[in-house]
Amino acid sequence: xxxxxxxxxxxxxxxxxxxxxxxxxxxxxxxxxxxxxxxxxxxxxxxxxxxxxxxxxxxxxxxxxxxxxxxxxxxxxxxxxxxxxxxxxxxxxxxxxxxxxxxxxxxxxxxxxxxxxxxxxxxxxxxxxxxxxxxxxxxxxxxxxxxxxxxxxxxxxxxxxxxxxxxxxxxxxxxxxxxxxxxxxxxxxxxxxxxxxxxxxxxxxxxxxxxxxxxxxxxxxxxxxxxxxxxxxxxxxxxxxxxxxxxxxxxxxxxxxxxxxxxxxxxxxxxxxxxxxxxxxxxxxxxxxxxxxxxxxxxxxxxxxxxxxxxxxxxxxxxxxxxxxxxxxxxxxxxxxxxxxxxxxxxxxxxxxxxxxxxxxxxxxxxxxxxxxxxxxxxxxxxxxxxxxxxxxxxxxxxxxxxxxxxxxxxxxxxxxxxxxxxxxxxxxxxxxxxxxxxxxxxxxxxxxxxxxxxxxxxxxxxxxxxxxxxxxxxxxxxxxxxxxxxxxxxxxxxxxxxxxxxxxxxxxxxxxxxxxxxxxxxxxxxxxxxxxxxxxxxxxxxxxxxxxxxxxxxxxxxxxxxxxxxxxxxxxxxxxxxxxxxxxxxxxxxxxxxxxxxxxxxxxxxxxxxxxxxx
Numbered sequence: 001x002x003x004x005x006x007x008x009x010x011x012x013x014x015x016x017x018x019x020x021x022x023x024x025x026x027x028x029x030x031x032x033x034x035x036x037x038x039x040x041x042x043x044x045x046x047x048x049x050x051x052x053x054x055x056x057x058x059x060x061x062x063x064x065x066x067x068x069x070x071x072x073x074x075x076x077x078x079x080x081x082x083x084x085x086x087x088x089x090x091x092x093x094x095x096x097x098x099x100x101x102x103x104x105x106x107x108x109x110x111x112x113x114x115x116x117x118x119x120x121x122x123x124x125x126x127x128x129x130x131x132x133x134x135x136x137x138x139x140x141x142x143x144x145x146x147x148x149x150x151x152x153x154x155x156x157x158x159x160x161x162x163x164x165x166x167x168x169x170x171x172x173x174x175x176x177x178x179x180x181x182x183x184x185x186x187x188x189x190x191x192x193x194x195x196x197x198x199x200x201x202x203x204x205x206x207x208x209x210x211x212x213x214x215x216x217x218x219x220x221x222x223x224x225x226x227x228x229x230x231x232x233x234x235x236x237x238x239x240x241x242x243x244x245x246x247x248x249x250x251x252x253x254x255x256x257x258x259x260x261x262x263x264x265x266x267x268x269x270x271x272x273x274x275x276x277x278x279x280x281x282x283x284x285x286x287x288x289x290x291x292x293x294x295x296x297x298x299x300x301x302x303x304x305x306x307x308x309x310x311x312x313x314x315x316x317x318x319x320x321x322x323x324x325x326x327x328x329x330x331x332x333x334x335x336x337x338x339x340x341x342x343x344x345x346x347x348x349x350x351x352x353x354x355x356x357x358x359x360x361x362x363x364x365x366x367x368x369x370x371x372x373x374x375x376x377x378x379x380x381x382x383x384x385x386x387x388x389x390x391x392x393x394x395x396x397x398x399x400x401x402x403x404x405x406x407x408x409x410x411x412x413x414x415x416x417x418x419x420x421x422x423x424x425x426x427x428x429x430x431x432x433x434x435x436x437x438x439x440x441x442x443x444x445x446x447x448x449x450x451x452x453x454x455x456x457x458x459x460x461x462x463x464x465x466x467x468x469x470x471x472x473x474x475x476x477x478x479x480x481x482x483x484x485x486x487x488x489x490x491x492x493x494x495x496x497x498x499x500x501x502x503x504x505x506x507x508x509x510x511x512x513x514x515x516x517x518x519x520x521x522x523x524x525x526x527x528x529x530x531x532x533x534x535x536x537x538x539x540x541x542x543x544x545x546x547x548x549x550x551x552x553x554x555x556x557x558x559x560x561x562x563x564x565x566x567x568x569x570x571x572x573x574x575x576x577x578x579x580x581x582x583x584x585x586x587x588x589x590x591x592x593x594x595x596x597x598x599x600x601x602x603x604x605x606x607x608x609x610x611x612x613x614x615x616x
Contacts, residue, residue: 008080008083008084008085008086009076009077009080009086009088010085010086010087010088010089010093011073011088011089012087012089012092012093013089013092013093013117014071014089014090014092014093014114014116014117014118015071015072015073015076015088015089015114015116016071016072016073016114016115016116017073017074018074019071019072019074020072020074020075021051021052021070021071021072021075021107021111021165022052022054022055022072022075022078023052023054023206023207027054027056027207027209027306030053030054030056030057030059030060031054031056031207031208031209031306031314032208032209032210032211032304032305032306032314033053033054033057033106033208033211033268034054034056034057034060034314035060035304035313035314035316036140036199036211036268036300036301036304037057037060037061037102037104037106037140038060038061039299039300039301040102040104040138040140040270041061041063041064041101041102042064042101043063043064044063044064044065045064045065045101045102046064046065046067046099046100046101046102047061047064047065047066047067047100047101047102047103047104048066048067048069048094048098048100048102048103048104048129048132049066049067049068049069049083049104049106050069050091050103050104050105050109050112050129051069051070051071051105051106051107051108051109051111051112052070052072052075052107052111053068053104053106053107055078055079055082057104057106058079058082058083059082064102065084066082066083066084066085067083067084067085067086067087067098067100068083068085068086068087069087069089069091069093069094069112070086070087070088071088071089071090071111071112071113071114071115071116071117072088073088075088076088089114089117090112090113090114090116090117090118090119090120091112091113091120091124091125091128091129092117092118092120092128093117094128094129094132098132099132099133099134099137100132100133100134100137101134101136101137101138102137102138102139102140103129103132103133103137103138103139103140104139104140105129105139105140105141105142106140106142106268107142107206108141108142108143108144108205108266109122109125109126109129109141110122110168110170112125112129113125115167121176122170122174122176122177123176123177123187126141126187126188126191127191129141130188130191130192130193130273131191133193133273134273135273135274135275136272136273136274136275137272137273138196138270138271138272138273139188139193139270139271139272139273140268140269140270141184141268141269141271142201142205142266142267142268142269143177143178143181143184143266143267143269144170144205144265144266145179145180145205145262145263145264145265145266145267146158146170146171146172146179147172147179147262147263148205148263148264148265148266149202149203149234149247149250149251149254149263149264149265150203150204150205150247150265151265152244152245152250152263153243153244153245153246153247153250153528154243154244155242155243155244155529158171159171180262181195181198181214181261181267181269184267184269188269188271192273192274193271193272193273194271194272194273194274195269195270195271196270196271196272197213197269197270197300198213198214198215198261198267198268198269198270199211199212199213199214199267199268199269199304200212200213200214200217200260200261200264200266200267201264201265201266201267201268202230202233202234202251202264202265203233203234203247203251203265204265205265205266208233208265208266208268209233209305209306210229210230210232210233210303210304210305210306211268211303211304211305212226212229212230212260212264212302212303213301213302213303214261214264214267215261216302216303216319217255217258217260217261218258218260218261221255221256221257221258222256222362223255223360223362224359224360224361224362224363224366224414224415224423225303225317225324225358225359225414225423226255226260226303227252227255227362227363227366228363228411228412228423228424229303229305230248230251230252230255230260231248231251231252231411232305232307233251233305233306234247234248234250234251235247235248235525241527242527242528242529243527243528243529244528244529244530245528245529245530245531246453246523246528246530246531249453250263251263252366270300299318300318301316301317301318301327302317302318302319302324303315303316303317304316304317305317307424313351315354315424315426317358322357323357323358323360324357324358324360325356325357325358326354326355326356326357326358327354345430345494345497345498346429346430346431346491346494346495346497346498347407347427347428347429347430347494347495347498347499348427348428348430348498349426349427349428350426350427350428351426352426353404353425353426353428354424354425354426358423359414359416359421359422359423360414360416361414361415361416361417361419361421362414362415362416363410363411363413363414363415363423364383364387364410364411364413364414364415364420365410365411365446365449367379367383367415368380368383368384368410368446369450369455371383372450372455372456372457372458373455373456373457375456375457375458377458377475380458380475381475383415384443384472384475384476384477385475385476385477386415386418386420387410387413387420387439387442387476388439388476388477388478389477390420391405391408391435391438391439392435395435396432398432399434399435400432400433400434400435401429401432401433401434401435401438402428402429402431402432402433403425403428403429404422404424404425404426404427404428404429405422405438406428406429406432406433406438407422407427407428407429407438407495408422408438408442409441409442409445409446410442410443410445410446411445412424412427413442427499429495430498433491436478436480436484437484437487437488437491438488439473439476439478439480440469440473440480440484440485440487440488441488441489441491441492441495443469443472443473443476443480444465444466444469444485444488444489444492445492446472447465447468447469447472448465448517448523448524449523450468451463451464451465451468451519452465452517452518452519452521452522452523452524452531452535453523453531453534454531454534454535454537454538459471461519461541462545463519464518464519465517465518465519466482466485466486469485469488470482470485489511489514489515490511492514493507493510493511493514494507494511496510496514497510519538520535520538520539520542521535522534522535
């Protein structure tokens with residue numbers, strides 16, 4: 001029996017009355033998942049949202065007829081005004097005979113099942129959702145990776161959860177659920193679905209800020225864009241949690257090893273039912289042999305990345321005949337700040353700049369780190385001088401850098417051969433900056449990462465961050481001084497505050513934190529045990545050096561004190577001897593005569609000097 005508690009809310013049984021699954025922290029405009037769903041859902045389509053989703057996702061699907069299948073009654077009440085229908089129950093509450101054009105399970109299948117109703121298990125829930133798809137319909141499903149990056153860097157093991165949501169804990173021990181994309185492809189084929197595309201979700205399954213095509217991650221391991229996207233997703237706010245090791249470093253290493261797709265915290269897989277009878281494949285291919293990384297939807301992007309502060313939307317990259325191209329999401333163009341308003345900050349976003357091809361090449365930061373680790377000073381000199389020459393060639397009539405080049409740091413510049421290019425040109429400097437300040441800001445950011453990250457490099461270990469910045473400037477052919485570096489740090493604080501949406505207090509706190517960066521400290525914002533241990537080792541090495549210097553100074557002072565004592569003893573010994581006394585008596589008359597001569601000479605000068613009356 002079905003009861004109605006409010007318009008559009010159905011309670012067929014199995015609802016959880018005192019539980020909520022909706023996330024407290026939500027991404028702007030629903031994040032990359034909402035942008036991806038907007039591509040899949042045509043106008044007027046019937047959509048089933050299975051499990052909890054960000055309310056912003058429903059706003060992005062306002063052009064469709066959306067039915068929400070939830071287990072939480074409070075969540076159903078919260079979403080009732082946004083959806084056409086809300087069913088609060090487990091998968092058993094899905095109306096029989098209902099068919100949908102698109103089914104989205106962006107929170108996975110575990111969040112669909114209610115503990116108050118019949119338990120189906122992972123495979124049983126998939127069967128129910130697959131049965132609700134009409135022929136030709138699409139399923140967008142999230143599968144968490146039991147060997148994902150988030151588990152590799154977590155300080156607590158996955159099997160030791162004690163929070164309220166962990167009444168069941170999924171992992172590789174559960175044979176009912178797939179543990180990788182290949183197994184998921186087999187499970188989908190068993191229910192008559194064929195995988196068309198798959199995306200790696202970083203940095204966490206519950207709140208992905210980057211969705212990257214798994215096939216592209218495996219093929220383009222040296223892509224500067226993928227390098228920057230993974231590093232940006234796994235650093236910043238994602239690095240504020242305490243972890244075992246730096247997730248950004250591990251993600252980029254996985255990319256270069258061709259394993260970023262396998263180590264993704266979760267995958268979003270797009271599967272489709274054949275357009276003919278259920279389970280039939282019109283192409284005649286065997287669904288069980290389908291490649292789960294194959295892309296069957298030509299309009300799908302290869303990457304969706306959430307960038308910038310809240311209110312800034314998703315950046316998309318699509319694959320075209322001429323390579324990858326930018327495509328700004330519609331939500332971003334609606335919510336992007338205008339330059340006149342943003343000009344009160346140090347930087348602003350211009351989504352209209354993302355209209356051309358994505359620059360090809362490797363990220364300059366990665367090349368510089370590689371050169372430092374290999375002690376390849378020739379490559380470092382070539383890269384840094386090329387970077388400095390490229391910046392100098394972009395100056396305006398006043399010798400300053402404006403627009404996107406004003407923010408061209410080593411982590412936003414790609415290198416292809418001898419050509420340099422800004423990777424993301426949408427972030428622009430509100431006011432032109434001196435070329436030396438722009439260069440010093442880029443080199444300071446790299447020097448801070450190099451020293452606080454514990455990377456090996458070919459320069460002396462006693463340099464501080466500002467000193468290494470000056471050295472890097474010399475390698476680049478520019479004579480930077482510490483006042484210029486200090487101005488670059490202030491510019492970095494102002495620009496970072498604009499990029500991350502910080503208020504005035506946050507900007508002051510950030511500036512103070514940046515000024516206090518020391519080689520013996522961990523990276524700013526990081527709480528990695530591995531990096532904290534490396535910082536402790538550097539501090540111990542510095543304390544050992546200072547202790548040795550202090551010991552050497554004490555030994556030097558002691559030796560000098562002993563020498564003075566010996567000299568004093570010698571003087572005292574000589575001053576008490578007979579010859580010393582006879583010598584003093586012999587020279588005493590000469591001293592008296594000398595003093596008398598000086599006095600007579602002084603009186604003679606006074607007598608010969610004209611008087612004031614005579615001068616007049």
